[in-house]
Structures are given as C-alpha cells and as structure tokens.
Amino acid sequence: MPAQDSRDEPHAPDRTGSDGEPGAPAPAARPHVVIVGAGFGGLQVARGLADAPVNVTLIDRHNYHCFQPLLYQVATATLSPADIAWPIRHILSRQANITMLMARAEGVDRARRELLTSEGPIRFDFLVLATGATHSYFGHPEWARFAPGLKDIEDATQLRRRILLAFERAEVASEPETRRRLLTFAIIGGGPTGVELAGSIAEISRHALAPDFKRVDPRTARILLIEAGERLLPALPERLSAHARERLEAMGVEVMTGRPVVDMGADHVTLEGGETIAAATKIWAAGVRASPAAEWLGVAPDRAGRCRVAPDLSVPGAPDIFVIGDTAAVTDSKGRPVPGIAPAAKQMGDHVAAVIAARLAGTAAPGFRYRHAGDLATIGRNAAVVKLGRIELTGFLGWMFWGVVHVYFLVGARNRITVAMSWLWNYLTYQRAARLITGDVEPAPAREIGPLSPPA
Amino acid sequence: MPAQDSRDEPHAPDRTGSDGEPGAPAPAARPHVVIVGAGFGGLQVARGLADAPVNVTLIDRHNYHCFQPLLYQVATATLSPADIAWPIRHILSRQANITMLMARAEGVDRARRELLTSEGPIRFDFLVLATGATHSYFGHPEWARFAPGLKDIEDATQLRRRILLAFERAEVASEPETRRRLLTFAIIGGGPTGVELAGSIAEISRHALAPDFKRVDPRTARILLIEAGERLLPALPERLSAHARERLEAMGVEVMTGRPVVDMGADHVTLEGGETIAAATKIWAAGVRASPAAEWLGVAPDRAGRCRVAPDLSVPGAPDIFVIGDTAAVTDSKGRPVPGIAPAAKQMGDHVAAVIAARLAGTAAPGFRYRHAGDLATIGRNAAVVKLGRIELTGFLGWMFWGVVHVYFLVGARNRITVAMSWLWNYLTYQRAARLITGDVEPAPAREIGPLSPPA
Structure with missing residues (x-):
C-alpha cells in the first residue's frame, strides 16, 4: 500500500505552481522513475507513486490504457474501442509528479x-518494465x-x-x-x-446477424473451439469446465478437446491425426509469449x-x-506460477511502488506475495463460470457477477455507464452496436467471386 | 412519395415465406433495380421501393451507412465511429424485396x-447511381x-x-x-x-486536452481557418457569416478569408502572396469532386x-x-445548382423511387423539384448559425436546434441515445470520449526526436 506509506511525505509540488520559481525545491534532485507500459501493472505503479518524492515518466506506444478483459466484445461488435480504452494522460492528469x-x-x-525509445533515450534512476x-x-x-x-485494440478491430467480412463475402x-x-x-x-470469443460469435450468428442476410443463413455458421489439452478452462475445476462445454454446445459451438493444431493456411486448419477443416476465419487464443524485457536486460528468459x-x-x-505483469516469471507461496491476469499485474504494480517508496524512505520492503482472488469466464447470455475460493457460480448468477466485476474495474464513470448500457441494449434486443467493417479490407481471393445473380 | 403511390399494389412476397414454393409468383419476372451507394440518396431510393413490384439490390463498398454531417465529431474525438454508422443490411432487414x-x-x-463490381457483374433493369x-x-x-x-469513417479516424498525435509529439x-x-x-x-472542425479543435485544445499535458500547453495551439473566398459559410447570409467568424475568433481560431492556398508540404502551407506557415496538421475542407458516375456511363461531366x-x-x-445526390448536376426551379447536402440527396432518392414505381404502373411522374429547407452549421458550445426560410437563429437557440435536428435524423434509437448522452457528457465535463490514436502511426520525422529529459 504505497500511497499510505508515503502519506506523511511533503506533497509533490503543485504542477501549475512553483516548479520554476526560485526558492522552490530543485526538482532535479528527485529520483526519476521510468515505467514502460500503461497496462494494469504499469498504471498501478504510477498511481502508487502519487505521493512519493519522485518524478515519474510513464511510456507507452499507445495513448490509451486498454481494458483487455473486454477486448473480445470489441472483436465481436458489442462494444466500441473507446468504450474500453481511456487516454493514459487523462487517467493520470491530476497526479502532479507524472509525465x-x-x-x-x-x-x-x-x-x-x-x-x-523510438523518440530517443531517457535516463532513469528506477526502471519498471511492464x-x-x-x-x-x-514455433509457427x-x-x-x-x-x-x-x-490490443488494433487486434480487436x-x-x-x-x-x-466473412458473412458479407458468404x-x-x-x-x-x-x-x-x-x-x-x-x-x-x-x-x-x-x-x-466462441460464445460471442455463436450469439452474433444466431441472433444479431440472422435476420439481415437474404442469400445465406448466418445461423448455419460453424463455430469450432479447438483445444489441444483435455478440457476447456484448465484453471477452473473440472465441474465448471464441463459446464462451460455443455453451455457452448447448446449454443451451437463445436468443442474439440485433445486436438492440437498441426497446420493451417488461408483456407484451412489441420488437426493432429490429419483432419483438415475448411475455415476462412481462424482466431488464435492458444498461447502467449512475454515481451522482450529479458532480452533488453541481457538476462536469460524462462521458457515462455x-x-x-x-x-x-x-x-x-x-x-x-x-x-512485473505478464513479462515477469513469478511464483506464489506454493511455488506455482502466478497467472497472467489483471489482478496479478495490479498486485505486482502495488508492490513495486511500495518497494520504491520504502527504498527512498530507507525502510525495508517485504517480498511480493500473490493473493489469488479467483477465476472467471463468460460464455454467453445468462451463462458464465466463476470460482472464488470455495464459491462456484454458474448460469445467470455467475453471469451477473462477471458483468458487475468487469464494469466495476473499468476506468472512468463514462465507460462504466456506456458499457452497462450497451450490455442492457444487447440483452434486450439481441443486437450488436458496433457492426462496422473498418480498416483496409484485403481483396477476396479470385476464386470466391462468381456471377452476381439478381435475388431470386 | 413513392410508398404511397404503390400502397395499393399487392405486397411483396414474405421473405421467410413462399418464394421458392411452386405456385408462388415467379420472382424473376420482377424488374431488378440496382442501387449503388447507401448514403442518404441511395438508402432513400431503397426505402421508397419497399412496396413496389421490383427486386432491389443495394451495393455499397462499406457494410454501413454513415451519417456524414457528424463525421467531424468522430475526427475530433467526441463520438465513436459506431455512434454515427449503422449496418446497411440491418436498416433494411425488414424490407422483403431488398438484398x-x-x-x-x-x-x-x-x-x-x-x-x-469488384465481385463480378450484376444485371439490372433499372440502375440508380448514388x-x-x-x-x-x-489540380493538386x-x-x-x-x-x-x-x-468517410476511415477519413475521420x-x-x-x-x-x-500532433499533441503527443509536441x-x-x-x-x-x-x-x-x-x-x-x-x-x-x-x-x-x-x-x-476549427471550432471543435479549438475546444479540445482549450478544454479536454489542456490539463493532461505537462511539457506543452495545448491552449497555445494555433488553429487557422483558411478560406479562399471573401467570407465563411457563403451559403448563409452575411450577418450569420460575420457572427460565425466572431464566435470562432473568440474561441481562439485565426480566421483568414480571401487567402487561397497555393502550396503545401508535410510541414507547411503557403498562402497567395507568399506567406508560409509551419503547420504539421492540415485538413482539407475546401472542395469536392463527384464520383466517376459520368465516366462509367460515357457521358460528358460538368466542371465538378x-x-x-x-x-x-x-x-x-x-x-x-x-x-442522384452529390454526383448529379441538378438545378432548382430558379436555375441555381442544388447543394450537396443530405436533404437534397434524400429528396432525389424519393423522386427516383416514385419515377420507377410510376413507370411500372404505367403512369406519368412529374419532374424533380428541389425544396430547400435551410442551412446550418455549428461552431461550438452554445454556438451555431441556422437559416430556415426567413428565420435566423444563433447562439444557444441555434445550437440546440442544430443538435435536435442532427439527433433526429440519426438512424436507430440506440444511436440517438448514445449521441445525445455523449453530447450531454461532453457539455457537462468538457471531456471527449474517444481520444484514441488508432491505426498505423506514421513514424515521426527524425528531426523531431530529441533527447528525452526527465520532467523538470
């Protein structure tokens, strides 16, 4: 809790005030903390240093903080990018010691x-890579x-x-x-x-798109969820995995577990054993790799x-x-790896802000200790799986819990209202608000083009 | 009023119904109307033919209808693209005779x-180019x-x-x-x-962005509005042009009239007389040219x-x-050119739907007659100029009128609510909801990059 630790420190100089005046404390004497990345972890470090006697520079390649857990709703046309992204400098605009x-x-x-950096080098006293x-x-x-x-937002759009576009081309x-x-x-x-993603694509094809097409029936779309391991959602108990599978299948998703992908191309995906499926649209939700922080530092990375x-x-x-965050290899008190989720990144951010404040105050800081709050995933309308300690929620209750938690953690009152309203509207009408095809459209392969007959 | 003209015709076959069944009227016998472009004009033709005994195919390169009059609010971060764009096939999904x-x-x-078309040729009995x-x-x-x-939306983002990005790079x-x-x-x-655009950029620099920057002061941004002619808003009376100029100048915009641009580059713009102004961001709102419909048809176009x-x-x-619309050279009853505005395109769309319906019914259709409703432009918070027949509105009243008209003409209840809420929020907080830098960011010219000093 870095903010509390340093509440007794003199306040940072007012940013509109006396920085440049003679007699003001020379700001150059303050240590310079450089934070790279304004995700959940980096932002938390920045906030945690609000009252610390440091100057902070936060660097990000985007001008916005993106709420990653709801990216899939941008990808499936429920929310607009601006609903889940907020200008970083606005989030921190009241914090005097941050640029x-x-x-x-x-x-x-x-x-x-x-x-x-792309804009030149920047000197640091403390560096936080998030x-x-x-x-x-x-390997492919x-x-x-x-x-x-x-x-990120670009991936989602x-x-x-x-x-x-797949529906339009069909x-x-x-x-x-x-x-x-x-x-x-x-x-x-x-x-x-x-x-x-699978649940949301099933819903859009069965509901929002279904009445709008005349030559194809979007309800006949095949949605395949292909998992190499033995079950979905391995972080959750088996009972909840099985529940998620049942609900997805009831929504029309074909769930294939124990089926590693061994090949793919523009038109197909091939599973272990040789089955090849013609699929124009493929989405990768299988593996992540850390950003090259270890490489920058010249230290040996772990396997991921x-x-x-x-x-x-x-x-x-x-x-x-x-x-900190997804690019750090951290284990919990039982030696298990800390998962790559938002609460873990935030806890690490809090911790590093506290460590820096303690160092400057000359006190000792404890080691990082991860507290796992729970796991959750939404499946679709009235369906989610939630595990919080010993509590397990499914169905409408799990879904409401999932929604409230996600709205709560969004940045800014406006985003909370907009997202909640979009969900309500989606719930009542089955429509999606952001069905826009934007950006450069790749031309269709020539073989897809046939004579356009007048409608029958 | 094409819809009324054809209300007595038998209804088009229910799209979920008997099209393919034996005994149903042979749909191939219906004339095929192909409409190109789902802007205000094309969409109005499609709607006007709802009850006509035709099959309609509407073709657009986008999947959405864009409400162009509010594009500038997307460009200046007030609204999201999805707020002013709506899937074309959803707008027309209840209309049985349209694909x-x-x-x-x-x-x-x-x-x-x-x-x-890009997807192959399509045969028509009637063709409407909108x-x-x-x-x-x-010439440059x-x-x-x-x-x-x-x-369009891509231009706006x-x-x-x-x-x-200009503010971020500064x-x-x-x-x-x-x-x-x-x-x-x-x-x-x-x-x-x-x-x-000038009013909106002035507002964002003076309000929404001002508190968020530490090394530059966005309030010092220069906003130049450069017009070759003698006054702003030449379609409006001189009194309203002068009012708009005064209001813009009070907001910090430098208005330059009678100053044609003679040259520009990545970093500058040069005015007639030789004055060169260093300006990283330039926006073109000066001239339009019709799409190549005349060329496709092999007829000689007019000067525009x-x-x-x-x-x-x-x-x-x-x-x-x-x-019809911006690509047609049409004059009103006094021989003046019909302006390239949404109401004109809609009136032409209504007219063409009526002409087609009349032809099929074997009756005569009157010639097109343009009715000019008025002109209006918004300047900023509590400021707009409106001319409706003999009525002239400015200030808060004009601004409210402008807002109500624009919300009213948006497609879909959801867009109306979202836009109205965004404006209310913007009005109360001075904030902009969609301050996202998305898409490919061009690298900064090397000369812009200097050493990044820690914040002073």
Whole structure:
C-alpha cells in the first residue's frame, strides 16, 4: 500500500505552481522513475507513486490504457474501442509528479541507465518494465497472418473486420463450398478468451446477424473451439469446465478437446491425426509469449520468454530495475506460477511502488506475495463460470457477477455507464452496436467471386 | 412519395415465406433495380421501393451507412465511429424485396445492362447511381497526403489520429520550433465542415486536452481557418457569416478569408502572396469532386465531374439509369445548382423511387423539384448559425436546434441515445470520449526526436 506509506511525505509540488520559481525545491534532485507500459501493472505503479518524492515518466506506444478483459466484445461488435480504452494522460492528469510520453520502448542501456525509445533515450534512476505479452504460435510464426490473436485494440478491430467480412463475402459467394468455408470460424485455444470469443460469435450468428442476410443463413455458421489439452478452462475445476462445454454446445459451438493444431493456411486448419477443416476465419487464443524485457536486460528468459525476478520483483543484480505483469516469471507461496491476469499485474504494480517508496524512505520492503482472488469466464447470455475460493457460480448468477466485476474495474464513470448500457441494449434486443467493417479490407481471393445473380 | 403511390399494389412476397414454393409468383419476372451507394440518396431510393413490384439490390463498398454531417465529431474525438454508422443490411432487414451486397462498383456496361463490381457483374433493369463525391484538390492531387479530407469513417479516424498525435509529439519534442509546428492546425475551406472542425479543435485544445499535458500547453495551439473566398459559410447570409467568424475568433481560431492556398508540404502551407506557415496538421475542407458516375456511363461531366441529368433525374438517352445526390448536376426551379447536402440527396432518392414505381404502373411522374429547407452549421458550445426560410437563429437557440435536428435524423434509437448522452457528457465535463490514436502511426520525422529529459 504505497500511497499510505508515503502519506506523511511533503506533497509533490503543485504542477501549475512553483516548479520554476526560485526558492522552490530543485526538482532535479528527485529520483526519476521510468515505467514502460500503461497496462494494469504499469498504471498501478504510477498511481502508487502519487505521493512519493519522485518524478515519474510513464511510456507507452499507445495513448490509451486498454481494458483487455473486454477486448473480445470489441472483436465481436458489442462494444466500441473507446468504450474500453481511456487516454493514459487523462487517467493520470491530476497526479502532479507524472509525465506521460507516447513512445515505443526499444531496449535498455544498463551501463548508462537509459531506456532506449523510438523518440530517443531517457535516463532513469528506477526502471519498471511492464510491457506485457504477445501471441505465441509455438514455433509457427507464419500462422500469425492466418490466425490473428487478441491483445490490443488494433487486434480487436482486425478480428471484427474478419468476422463480419466473412458473412458479407458468404452473401456474395455463389459456390456452396465457398459459402461453407466462409461461414466456418475456428477458434484455437480453450482458455477464457477462446471460450468468450466462441460464445460471442455463436450469439452474433444466431441472433444479431440472422435476420439481415437474404442469400445465406448466418445461423448455419460453424463455430469450432479447438483445444489441444483435455478440457476447456484448465484453471477452473473440472465441474465448471464441463459446464462451460455443455453451455457452448447448446449454443451451437463445436468443442474439440485433445486436438492440437498441426497446420493451417488461408483456407484451412489441420488437426493432429490429419483432419483438415475448411475455415476462412481462424482466431488464435492458444498461447502467449512475454515481451522482450529479458532480452533488453541481457538476462536469460524462462521458457515462455519471461524475465526471472528476485522476491521483490527486481532483476537479480539490478536492484533498481523491476519487471512485473505478464513479462515477469513469478511464483506464489506454493511455488506455482502466478497467472497472467489483471489482478496479478495490479498486485505486482502495488508492490513495486511500495518497494520504491520504502527504498527512498530507507525502510525495508517485504517480498511480493500473490493473493489469488479467483477465476472467471463468460460464455454467453445468462451463462458464465466463476470460482472464488470455495464459491462456484454458474448460469445467470455467475453471469451477473462477471458483468458487475468487469464494469466495476473499468476506468472512468463514462465507460462504466456506456458499457452497462450497451450490455442492457444487447440483452434486450439481441443486437450488436458496433457492426462496422473498418480498416483496409484485403481483396477476396479470385476464386470466391462468381456471377452476381439478381435475388431470386 | 413513392410508398404511397404503390400502397395499393399487392405486397411483396414474405421473405421467410413462399418464394421458392411452386405456385408462388415467379420472382424473376420482377424488374431488378440496382442501387449503388447507401448514403442518404441511395438508402432513400431503397426505402421508397419497399412496396413496389421490383427486386432491389443495394451495393455499397462499406457494410454501413454513415451519417456524414457528424463525421467531424468522430475526427475530433467526441463520438465513436459506431455512434454515427449503422449496418446497411440491418436498416433494411425488414424490407422483403431488398438484398444488400458489399462490393465496390467499378463501371457500367450499358449495352449488356450490367453494373461491373469488384465481385463480378450484376444485371439490372433499372440502375440508380448514388455514389457521392470525394475531395477535390483543385489540380493538386499531391496535396491529398498532406491535407486529408473528411468524407468517410476511415477519413475521420485518420484525422483523429493526426490531431491527437500532433499533441503527443509536441509533448515529446525538445525544440520550441518543432513544438510550434506540431501545435499548428490549418483547416483549409470555410464551409460548414471547416467551421465545425476549427471550432471543435479549438475546444479540445482549450478544454479536454489542456490539463493532461505537462511539457506543452495545448491552449497555445494555433488553429487557422483558411478560406479562399471573401467570407465563411457563403451559403448563409452575411450577418450569420460575420457572427460565425466572431464566435470562432473568440474561441481562439485565426480566421483568414480571401487567402487561397497555393502550396503545401508535410510541414507547411503557403498562402497567395507568399506567406508560409509551419503547420504539421492540415485538413482539407475546401472542395469536392463527384464520383466517376459520368465516366462509367460515357457521358460528358460538368466542371465538378457531375453527371448532367434529365428533369426526372435519368441520364439523357438512358431512361432506366438514374444519377442522384452529390454526383448529379441538378438545378432548382430558379436555375441555381442544388447543394450537396443530405436533404437534397434524400429528396432525389424519393423522386427516383416514385419515377420507377410510376413507370411500372404505367403512369406519368412529374419532374424533380428541389425544396430547400435551410442551412446550418455549428461552431461550438452554445454556438451555431441556422437559416430556415426567413428565420435566423444563433447562439444557444441555434445550437440546440442544430443538435435536435442532427439527433433526429440519426438512424436507430440506440444511436440517438448514445449521441445525445455523449453530447450531454461532453457539455457537462468538457471531456471527449474517444481520444484514441488508432491505426498505423506514421513514424515521426527524425528531426523531431530529441533527447528525452526527465520532467523538470
């Protein structure tokens, strides 16, 4: 709880006030904390240092903080990007000791104590790397263009474009085989993101899109959820996994477990054993790989590319450099890896802010201790699975809990209201508010184009 | 009033019903109306033919109808794209005789009576070209990349990116001269779009952005509104033009009239007389050119590229082909050109639907007669200019009128509520809801990059 730790410190100078006046404390004497990444972890460090006697620079390649847990709703046309993203500098505008800079981090010069960015180097006294994770295609980087993943707003609008365009192209296509391929959606990976995407695509095809097409029936779309492991949602108890599977199947999703993907192309996906399925749209929700923080620091990463850290989350041998969130390899008190979820990143952010404040105050900080609150995933209308300690929720109750938690953690009153209203409207009308195909549309392969007959 | 004209016709077959059953009227016997473009004009034709004994195919390169009059609010971060765009096939989903296809029109084969599209040719009995207009750079197409215009959603998100990025880059820049250039916005063209953009950029820099930056002061941004003619808003009376100018100047906009632009580059704009102004962001709101409908039809266009039409809006010599909206050269009863505004396009759409219905019924249709309802433009908070017949409104009253009219004409209850709520929120908080930099960010020119010093 860094904020409390430093409440007795003199306040940071008023930003509209006396910084430049003679007699004011020389600000250059304050240590400079550079935070890279304004996700859940980085933002929490920034907030935790609000009252600490430091100058903070927060660097991100985007100008917004994105609420990743709801990205799948942007990808499936329920929410608009602005509903789940908020300008970073606005979130922090009342915090006097912070500057936000939009730049891309490119490396660390440990000897000169500089972060290297697209806009030039920046010197630090403390460095916090909260740079997150990206998709991992398990040694098949060429799959990325066939099966994009879902990590940021650009990914989400790209997926939205691909999903909606598949229906539009099926409506234009003349060959039944082409229509079939265009109306087949393969989601690879049965974790929360895969489950949420599969459920949401099933709903949009069965409800929002169904009445609007004249030449194809969107309700006939095949939605495949392909998981290499033995069950969906492995972080949850088996009973809840089985429940999620049943609900997805009732919604029309074909769930395939124990089926690793071994090949894919623009038009197909092939499973272990040789089954090849014609599917125009493929989405990757299977694996993640840490951002290259370990590489920047010149330390050996773990198998998932994450940076190993000391008990206080600093880099061994570099006590002033911290790594947190999805790019840090951290274990809990029982030696299990801390999962790559928002609450874990926030806890690490709180911890690092406390450690920095304690160092400056000359006091000792305890080691990081992860507290797991629970796991949850939504499946669709009135259906979610939730595990909180010994409590397990499913159905309407689980779904309401999921919704309230997600709205609660959104940044800003306006986003909370907008998202809640969008959900209510979606619930009452079955419609999706953001069915827009935006961005560059890749031309259709020539073989999809047939003569356009007048409607029969 | 085409809908009334054909109310006595037998209803079109229910789309979920008997089309394919033996004994049903052979649908191939119905004439096929192909409409290109789902803007205000094309959509109105489609709606007007709801009860006519025709099959209609509506073709658009986007899957959405965009409410162009509010595009500038997307460009300036007040609204999200989905707030002012709605899936075309959803708008028309209850209309049994319409199929919507997403395709790009590429030409017309008059001999074979086929529209040529990106997805193949489509045969028509009646063709309606409602393909709108694009920007015209008066013989300087190379200016397009320096000064994008504002005609569709992609333009709007691109402009939003450029405007917000200019502030972000100014915050990073170290040279005062670079900051000055990055904080100078030149809007070229003093019609309604130029006035609305200038007012909105002035507001965002003075209010929404002002408290969030630490190294530059967004309130010092220069906003230039450059008009070649003698006054702003030439369609309005001189008194209202002068009022708009006063209000804009009070908001901090530098209005320059009688100043044609003669040159521009990535970093500057040069006015007649030789004055060169360093401005990183330039926006084109000066001229439009019709889409190439005349070229497709092999007829000579007028000076603005528009297709000359007969009194019933058909193409001379091709009575079954109609051209409407911004791409048609039409005059009113006094011989003045009909303006390129939404109500004009809608009136032409109504008219063409009535002409087609009359032809099929064997009755005569009157020639098109334009009724001008009025002109209006918003300037900013509590400020707009409105001219309706003899009534002139300004200030809060004009602004309320402008808002009510625009919300009223939006498609769909949800968009009306969302836009009204966004405006209320914006009015109360001075904030903008959609301050996202999305899409590919062009790298900053190397000379903008300086050492990033820690905040002072």
